[in-house]
Amino acid sequence: MFKLKALIVSLSFLVLASLTLIGCSSEEATSPGEEAEGLTIITSFSVLDDIIKNVIGDRGTVSYIIPIGEEPHEYEPVPSDYRKVSEADVFYVNGLDLEEWLEKVVSNVSDTEIVTLSDGVTPIPLVGDDEADPHAWLNPKNVITYVENLVADLVARDPGGEDIYRANAEAYIQELEELDTWIREQVAIIPEQQRVIIVSENAFKYFGEEYGFHTDGIWEINSLEEGTPQQFARLAEVIKDRNVPAVFVETTVDTRYMETVSKEAGVTIAGEVYTDAVGKEGSGAETFIKMIKHNVNVFVDGLK
Template structure:
């Protein structure tokens, strides 16, 4: 997760000068605007924030769909986006730690974590937290509450809009939570096992009673060694897991190797680190979670 950190910090010094000069050289008076200009790290947070902001203000994100948040390498335009924004919302839980440290060197834009208050689940064999709290709706409600508290303080005039939008969105998340609990009942207790390349569903598993495992703990630790394949294949056989899954953002060949060694099929693709592209049916956080649950149910019931 922290590779290229030294290079990025070095680059940030150059970008600091670039951002600073362009800000000072501006001769056009700042125009009054309604609402905030918000930047966030990746598409999932973009969707959450958009549901609360509505038409008041703008929100955009840095990490393109299809790229790994754990390993993304910023480009100069990313720093400009952060510098031009009122606030930079991040996931926290160590996901963007390297990006935050570099950004803080080039701009004084506030960096705010939306996962504060989520009970962290540690990575196996590591002091860091697993960052994938957004994969469980219960945690997303915490994200929304943190967002509302911060955004109302920044834009009090928009409080009524933000609170109304947040209330409606939280209701959708609560309905999603109830729907997941119903769907999980279709899977026999002993078959509630989610296995894929990255062990990303820890928070989901905790909230909906699934055992989860992966070739590696997090994609920045990606290796795909014979020992890792063999370990996972043995777990699949011991637990009689009926199927495994692949991620939309990870090379499928890793899980294809595991499925062959374990003698089970790959039941389908799930979304973890990004929403789906337009036309995928998983273009929002709620849609992507529903897609994931449907794939789990079909593969494991």
């Protein structure tokens, strides 16, 4: 489990969460004869929210728990989060242990079914650990698997919406395949020996494996975040040994860690990339596809 501390702290909310659910259920109950249209879906973080919305369209509502800018590995739920899950028809999660602590806490206050969207993705282990890296969504080819799992579950829950779900999924998969083609064209601009992605959290393994990049980071995953002098020195040596022209920072990680590494290694920080959340309104990275395009443009500009 990545964030044991989060699980322990979250358990302290259980009584309060239960009281919140009981106190509010009668307040917002559907009036007699008034039936909500479509499925009510809750998911863990903004990337999944966008993927799901592309498939469900107008036949239901989707919301997510972890705010943009917060770390999925470290987020500590509040009572209103439990309420959202309890009122939903289904709780979609990434899996690969990303939300393991959240799933366990939520299951204590809600019987809403939890469905994993990454089933079928070949996991890449964390360096020096048997646990899987959870960032499978950073490879658009994996997101096609997410969409296929999503459609299968939506159709089972709402057979009447099958035609809508399948048509939306087909259109979105076409966009993902076009994105994959575009990425390969852009990556070809970068000299092969310079295809190295260095960020604070080594989150681009799935992307790197698919598109031919070596990846590294100060730490493997943010729940193990340390930022020690030894970690800085090791990564600075990697950068020097491989003649990496630039490094990058993430929107959800304090930039001071990578600033230290860049100074030690004598390279610039070429830009900011998105990993655990889409961008805020006006960022140009408000959707999954837009955030991936942003990342690729930053990589190309920094490494070519």
